[in-house]
Amino acid sequence: MLIMDYDKVVGKAKNWVASGKKTLKKGELERIRGIFDRFYLGNKGYVDKEAYDKARKSAKSMGELMVDTIEFLNGEIFRLEKKRRKLPMDNLQLKEAQKANDMNLRFIREFLKELEAP
Numbered sequence: 001m002l003i004m005d006y007d008k009v010v011g012k013a014k015n016w017v018a019s020g021k022k023t024l025k026k027g028e029l030e031r032i033r034g035i036f037d038r039f040y041l042g043n044k045g046y047v048d049k050e051a052y053d054k055a056r057k058s059a060k061s062m063g064e065l066m067v068d069t070i071e072f073l074n075g076e077i078f079r080l081e082k083k084r085r086k087l088p089m090d091n092l093q094l095k096e097a098q099k100a101n102d103m104n105l106r107f108i109r110e111f112l113k114e115l116e117a118p
Helices: 003-019 026-042 049-055 059-082 088-116
Strands: none
Touching: 003 059, 003 088, 026 059, 026 088, 049 059, 059 088
């Protein structure tokens, strides 16, 4: 995965969340909730249930939580990669965080594709 492509997708999601212009119909919101539910299932270790329940109320909140989770994982990946002495547990955490972040990128792409659909 190219970092530039990754930053572009996350930046696009941030811009959409910041603008908050598009209002969604009930069917559109339900499809987005489906993507968000899959996102949560893949990130239960990084997102608490209360934040998930609160974010399900609007597409903007779901987008914010997805972007925040991805940025948190980026920080964790950076921290673990820069550690001088890595314990076996650190390598395992790093691999899990990288795997989760790759999966999250797919979810946020689906999320944006659904928002941009006519």
